Amino acid sequence: MTKIDTIIFDLGGVLIDWNPEYVFLNAFKGDREKMQWFLENICTMAWNENQDAGYPLEKATKDLVEKFPEHEKYIRMYYGEWEKMLGGPIVGCVSILKSLADNKDYKVVALTNWSSETFPIAKKRYEFLSWFEGIVVSGEEKTRKPFKEIYQIAIQRFNLVPEKTIFIDDNILNIKAANALGIKGIHFKNPAQLISELENYKIQLS
Template sequence: MIKTIVLDIGQVLAHFNWKGYMESCGYNEETLDRLSKATVLSNVWGEFDRGALSDEEITRLCCELDTGISEEIKYFIKTSYNTVQEFPYSVDFIKNLKKNGYKVYLLSNYGKTNFEYAKKNFKFIPLADGGVISYEVKSIKPEPKIYKALIDKYDINTEEAVFLDDCIPNLEAAKTFGFHTIHVTEFEKALEDLRKLDVKI
């Protein structure tokens, strides 16, 4: 029997729309491509979520990847909290799970500065019973440490827990700890998959 629901944030409870945000800044196609490769598509971006380096250090490393657009990179990183928007269904989704007796936790890769913004603006965050965010433990999914941190913090019985994420490697890592998993591609399909596990929604 499932008693615990663990939810990723990006693409599960909120839309990580970095490309749309970049386009809204009015950059041409070449700049968009270069900016993407120097930030969200680079290996450095994971370190942004890990939280071991300061925002200034992350910005410097990204700028080193493409010195010709350093001003655009600086602006994007400084305003990157705008890349994520809460899904309209997220509040009711968590409320319904909790109403039916489930513990709900968040497990997400998120940098400290941007998560502070999210906490102030996303209504679903305070509804959860808790969670582990990557910058807090200096570890990002799919690394084992972040899953263990969540399990230990809340004494989760993984055989009675299901983890929802949009990223297959993150789900595969969760399986090694005994979690049931659901690959989120669209909300209605995720609800169907939860019902198959006898989760009441």
């Protein structure tokens, strides 16, 4: 087995608990069915991903309000109350990150789909984001996972050898895209599973 020397972390869903439900379940007075309809049909994940790739939040909001004026109040809440969607760190994974970041045998970097306009909020809130040697933020690069360009940016920027690199992400499509470039992947489910899979690659945690 090729010795791993680099670990790439996704952020949202792996290290940071982010969920629009934290805003909209309250907005819809606990009516989960109405909330799910809104998030599946109006402020969709695909719409949010467009902002992750660099589209301006204000313009995205304006576009959607023009398309669905009857939902203006809730559409404006998406980025207006975005900070409330941050539920906190996923503690078990932060401990794993700390162990790897302290180990000089590994380069530890991050690759995240995140708007460049909201990422500074996360950087201020989560001290552990300073532990990475570097972070590739999709909104700053004007592309996102699972497009190959963003992986190539990470490879070039951090001088990575794909065959010696592991990528941890909670989205299987992002893992498959990394695999296509020769990067090994761990489809994240929970901290215990992550520890087990890292051990399969002979990566020891302190």
